[in-house]
Amino acid sequence: MDVLEPLRLAAPTLSARTARADSAAHRAVMLSTLARLVAAGTAVSKADLVQAAGLARTTVSGGVDELLARGVLKLDGVRPTPGRGRPADRLALSPRGGQVLIADLGAHGAHLAAVDLSQRVLAHTHVDVEVTDGPEPVLDVVESSLGALRGSAGPVRALVIGVPGPVDGRHGMPVRPPIMPGWHGYPVSARLSRTFGCPVLLENDVNLRALGEARALPADQAPLLYVKIGTGIGGGVITSAGVLHHGADGGAGDIGHVRVRGGPDTQCVCGNVGCIEAVASAAAIARALGESVTIADVRALVARGDPTALGLVREAAGLIGEVVATLVHFYNPARVTIGGSLAAASDELLAGIRAVVYRRALPLATRNLVLANTVLGRYAGVAGAIVLGIEQALSADGIGSLMSHNP
């Protein structure tokens, strides 16, 4: 999983100057600001931090010394300074700060990983689970496998879990997920938080992929839309600041149930007819190819260039392209990333979507638009979870537990 490193972490937007100088809350904001500026690569020395955080030299010096003493930061060589000054100590996130656990659940399996706060992947594995089995047996497997992965690499600072359905992130539970029977309202975050004794973030799987892609690319590739085309169809929205846009209730980007004109009136799992997911997903293509055709068969047929399967992929690409063209007009993204198992199987899908988008959308929305396949592939979700987990651990809320730990 070396391909994942290094991901861009967000620099804090809140200036430490705004909080009261004497309170514990101020101290947490100040330490979090310093650690996140280093994690984001915005600052690599005390002098950089004075400028970037807008804090007094003595405050920065004291804060950095504390972060070094607690094993949150480490010295990482020296950086020459202009003029005759003494070379400055280079600062970096320490691998001794603890770890973040990750579970990226798909319909039929989960990528699991343990990473340290410097983004080093300590261990990772893939387990077969069926989300249709319900939350108890699936989370039993996730918990025991993550327990084995975490090893002895220090305390767990955060856990991030992605699931293939809509979630209420605030309460840490899935909300009427169409392909996850039994998961509606199940307290996923509360359960995992009890097991691992750390904050738990629950996210939609496509949102995690969108975030991972955006942070593996240069900052000018946001705003970014991620469109996943696999068994189902989903989307994720990244703002120009490089963060996830959830919408009012967490449903932003869930494009699978947008109605397409001109497609067949196929019944969708959501109860409506003619949803893009019902007419243009890998599952829809499998149905069109015959009753006993599986998703794996579709991928294999497409990969080997079967003319009937490719014809169906082109038709699907046309319908998806219409939806993407509408989204491009609405959001004016710098980049649209196409991912998912159907995109991975053949370039026909991307080519077909591109053709429609560049034909349909107006020049202002497309003149700088990059429409490309995923750069991280199947590890995009894990990458997004790494970003969320480390940013949580270094947040003003999370940094307290790091500072109370003696390395």
Ligand SMILES: [Zn+2]
């Ligand atoms: Zn639907």
